[in-house]
Amino acid sequence: MNALELQKYENWCKVSPQKVYVDVLAAGGWKNVFRNDLPPWASRVRNYFNVTPRCLKRLPEDVAKKAAKRVQRFVFELECHAVQTYNNKPQNRLKNADGTLAPPVFKVPAGCPAGPSDEVTSLWWTDEIAVRFAMTDFVYKDECGRLWYQMAAGSTIFHYGKPVKVKAVEATYVAAKGQNDTPVYKLINPDNSGGSNEIILKNPGPYDMIGEVGQEFAVDPMLEKVPKYQGSYNYADTAIVGLNAHDRLDMKPHSGREGFYLNPADRYSPLQTRKFPPRAEVMS
Numbered sequence: 001m002n003a004l005e006l007q008k009y010e011n012w013c014k015v016s017p018q019k020v021y022v023d024v025l026a027a028g029g030w031k032n033v034f035r036n037d038l039p040p041w042a043s044r045v046r047n048y049f050n051v052t053p054r055c056l057k058r059l060p061e062d063v064a065k066k067a068a069k070r071v072q073r074f075v076f077e078l079e080c081h082a083v084q085t086y087n088n089k090p091q092n093r094l095k096n097a098d099g100t101l102a103p104p105v106f107k108v109p110a111g112c113p114a115g116p117s118d119e120v121t122s123l124w125w126t127d128e129i130a131v132r133f134a135m136t137d138f139v140y141k142d143e144c145g146r147l148w149y150q151m152a153a154g155s156t157i158f159h160y161g162k163p164v165k166v167k168a169v170e171a172t173y174v175a176a177k178g179q180n181d182t183p184v185y186k187l188i189n190p191d192n193s194g195g196s197n198e199i200i201l202k203n204p205g206p207y208d209m210i211g212e213v214g215q216e217f218a219v220d221p222m223l224e225k226v227p228k229y230q231g232s233y234n235y236a237d238t239a240i241v242g243l244n245a246h247d248r249l250d251m252k253p254h255s256g257r258e259g260f261y262l263n264p265a266d267r268y269s270p271l272q273t274r275k276f277p278p279r280a281e282v283m284s
Contacts, residue, residue: 003027007034009041013279017048018271021193029194030235031245038235041282043253044262048274050197050233052223052267053142053189057216058209064139067147071190072239074119075132080112081120119242127243130154130171135239136179138209140187148199149239150209151186153179159200159229160184163256180206184224188234194241198231200224227263228256 001023005011012020027033034042059067086092087104094102123131138150154175157164160183164170174182182203189197201210201222211217224230236245255261262282264274276282 003033007039009039009045009276009279009282012045012276016272017274017276021049021191021271024193029241030249031194031241034235034249038249038253040253040255042235043255044260044282045276046233046235047261047263047267048233048276049191049195049271050231050267051269051271052197052199052231053144053146053148053219054268055143055216055218056140056148056187056210057142058211058213059139059141059147060213061137065137067139068135068137068149071147071149072135074238074240074242076109076111077113077117077120078123078128078132080109081116083108084112084116117242119244122244123242131238131243133175136209140210142189146189146197148187148189148197151188153177153182156182156184156186156200158254159186159224159231179203179208184229185210186231188237188239190237190240194236194245196234196237196240198234200229200231227258227261232261 001011001020006020006023006027024030024033058064083106087106087108092105094105096102134152134155136150136152140148140150142148152175154171157167157170157174179185180203184203185201187199187201191197199219201219202224204222210222234246235249236242238246262277
């Protein structure tokens with residue numbers, strides 16, 4: 001399926017979530033499929049792409065920090081933009097004695113895009129701070145070798161307690177309290193589509209992270225399974241494609257209505273064994 005065909009649920013019904021996922025990768029990711037608002041039906045079945053791990057093991061801190069830095073593509077783009085912007089200011093374009101331009105003050109990191117994307121340039125400075133600190137340095141590996149990244153405490157506010165009224169204020173408050181004073185952990189597993197798997201685990205703490213390095217633990221006893229609090233698949237993860245895309249494809253389409261989200265019978269099953277619900281059920 002191409003991007004246009006992927007916008008129609010009747011085409012999803014004919015294949016497995018694995019087939020849809022592979023075609024999304026070929027299309028360049030979810031934000032190329034859903035360039036505008038996410039249709040409600042896509043939000044309702046998002047968890048058919050969410051595969052829960054059975055067990056996790058925390059990685060050594062040096063390995064985890066490298067992994068966390070490598071996966072945060074959008075943060076890397078922000079850093080590129082900051083360096084390029086500084087270097088391009090007239091007062092910073094120094095000249096050699098012979099009048100030729102001197103090398104840039106700061107070296108542009110390898111792999112930087114030639115110019116910033118709209119996602120980068122449209123970000124408010126307050127949101128940029130939130131993006132830069134969205135992920136911690138704690139990383140876990142599951143039984144299939146997938147890496148799960150622990151998000152900052154402020155990202156957990158929709159997964160416990162009373163309904164959120166002022167997102168920015170409440171997230172900042174929880175971030176200030178810290179993870180050891182927060183009842184749940186939020187972990188994400190980016191899947192190369194711009195999106196990510198997500199789980200919410202209960203904090204038996206007060207602890208900042210889960211388990212000792214190299215210690216394997218079962219996920220199920222800690223897993224939040226209450227529908228309105230449980231983890232759900234992200235079509236646009238903040239750390240990967242930016243806050244604006246995440247708001248458009250994940251936050252704005254969210255519904256707290258009971259029964260809105262449809263879930264696979266087995267949360268641990270692989271994508272190729274799953275079947276999407278009938279169109280009539282999804283569109284109801």
